[in-house]
Amino acid sequence: GERTFLASGRDLEPRCRRTVALLQVRHPRSVLRSVNGANGGRGWDFSYHGVRAWDWVPRRLRALWPRLSRVAQGLLWWNSFCLLAEAQLGPASVAWRMEDIFYAYEPRPVVEMLQLATGVSGAGPPERVAAALRRAVPYNSHASSRAVLEVWDDLFDAARAVANETLRAAEEEALKVAHALALRYGYTTRRRRR
Numbered sequence: 555g556e557r558t559f560l561a562s563g564r565d566l567e568p569r570c571r572r573t574v575a576l577l578q579v580r581h582p583r584s585v586l587r588s589v590n591g592a593n594g595g596r597g598w599d600f601s602y603h604g605v606r607a608w609d610w611v612p613r614r615l616r617a618l619w620p621r622l623s624r625v626a627q628g629l630l631w632w633n634s635f636c637l638l639a640e641a642q643l644g645p646a647s648v649a650w651r652m653e654d655i656f657y658a659y660e661p662r663p664v665v666e667m668l669q670l671a672t673g674v675s676g677a678g679p680p681e682r683v684a685a686a687l688r689r690a691v692p693y694n695s696h697a698s699s700r701a702v703l704e705v706w707d708d709l710f711d712a713a714r715a716v717a718n719e720t721l722r723a724a725e726e727e728a729l730k731v732a733h734a735l736a737l738r739y740g741y742t743t744r745r746r747r748r
Contacts, residue, residue: 577639577649579739582632582732587703589628600627607631610638618724623716625709629728636735651739706733 589598600607608619611630619627643649706729713725 577636577643578652579636579649580652581741582629582736583703583706583709585632586625586628586709589624597624598628600631607634610634615724615727618721621718621721622724622728623712625704625712626725626728629732633728633731633735649739651741 591597607627607630608616611619611634615622615630619630622630640649709729710726713722713729716722716725
């Protein structure tokens with residue numbers, strides 16, 4: 555069949571449908587903390603070695619990118635990455651939440667990943683993997699930068715306060731998609747404070 559290519563020549567054919575894809579997700583509100591707290595508090599610039607975040611968001615939102623809040627930009631980047639990665643996942647693929655590995659010491663994703671790796675017949679008993687994970691020291695440089703972990707209520711309130719109707723709709727859409735994906739990945743944070 556035909557293949558789709560980007561202007562830069564990157565092949566978009568989902569070849570990993572025939573191989574193993576690994577998807578690690580992170581809570582979107584934690585991603586927002588990184589957006590604001592990375593680079594010594596200067597935040598993300600959304601461009602890394604020629605890969606620009608706005609090239610991967612839906613085309614109708616790309617033109618709005620410079621006018622969107624950093625929250626909307628961060629969530630659009632996260633949403634796009636997750637949805638594009640999900641499109642590549644085949645039946646032999648593994649998806650997991652990074653918090654399960656690095657904070658809950660859940661061995662299942664690591665065991666599955668090692669069992670899928672070429673040349674690895676088994677990862678050993680899950681208890682052994684869990685013990686090794688407990689010895690690892692969780693490190694989150696963005697959390698240690700004192701950047702705020704915002705709550706859904708405040709994020710939605712800020713989006714609703716945007717005066718321009720087109721921008722407001724884009725901001726709210728980014729939040730709604732991120733919230734829905736967070737729930738799909740098993741994050742149980744509420745949208746509204748109780």
